[in-house]
Amino acid sequence: MIRSILSTVAGQPWLRKAIVSTPGIRDIAWQFVAGEDLDAGVAAVKQLNANAMKGTLNFIGTHIREKAEAISAAEANIAALERMGQEGLDCNLSVKLTQIGLDIDESMCRHLLRRILDSAEKLGNFVCIDMEESPYVEKTLAIFEDMLQLYGPATVGIVLQSYLRQRRGDLRRLLDAGASIRLVKGGYWETSEIVYRRKSQVEQVFREDLELLLTRGWRPAIATHDAGFLFYSQKLSAEAGIAPDSFELQLLYGVRTDLQKRLIQEGFNVRCYVPYGGNWYAYTLGCIRRIPEGILRRINESCRRVPF
Helix, strand or coil, X not given: CHHHHHHHXXXXXHHHHHHHCCHHHHHHHCCXXXXXXXXXXXXXXXXXXXXXXXXXXXXXXXXXCCHHHHHHHHHHHHHHHHHHHHHCCCEEEEECXXXXXXXXXXXHHHHHHHHHHHHHHHHCCCEEECXXXXXXXXXXXXXXXXXXXXXCCCCEEEEEECCEXXXXXXXXXXXXXXXXXXXXXCCCCCCCXXXXXXXXHHHHHHHHHXXXXXXXXXXXXXXXXXXXXXXXXHHHHHHHCCCHHHCEEEEECCCCHHHHHHHHHCCCCEXXXXXXXXXXXXXXXXXXXXXXXXXXXXXXXXXXXCCC
16 A cells, blocks of 8 residues: 555655655665765765675766756766865766656757766766666667777666667667666566566566676676565576676665675675765665565554644
């Protein structure tokens, strides 16, 4: 019940205002978001590095509609890259194209992305382009493939979602191009015409993609909180003679921290996705859908105290 409500809550401004100002829910948000500024993100990554985990910083924001805001977001991403270099962090960057103007003007988005990638290349760092909702997949892949030609896989990578029905050929095509790929099951609520919805189907296509990526990919990354698939990756890589340090297992900041610790103890190469910034509200709701019902009950109890 709570999970279905969360998928529509983010679009309600009056409810957003009430939740953002509720201390109990803000406390829960800080379990999944490093904080509201870059300093907080850097501090979180430093702690991860101290615990033998790599980081990926993400300045939260999507679907920006104003040119000035898109430019500001690009500057924030460049500042994050520069700060990583100054602090000597074991960390890279993740960016969504709608944050830097894809909904406004594609040419502007490409220009801002190139500014970010120029900075990453200069600093010897890496940027992963996040995948967004299904209407953006084709444009995102087209932009990524152009950037891959310009910068190479050591500077720019892409996220692919296994649950998309009509995109089954993307992984093989991008592997042939030598792309660096982060594989996820899926990240958005989509209709059954667009994505596989049944758990068994989602797991089957993810397993197929995982096997292909792990055995053929360059710097492949498996991003999931499903312990079965994480440890299957370890088993598969061992059987195929793949070096443990040649691929990554990636999890979200604050989600399944017990599993993150266990993976490190088991000798995995682990990277944690660390979001920060003032637009933490909708992101937090997405994280809540990925965590156990016990936390959801805490959210429900907090919501009952919101003065609607």
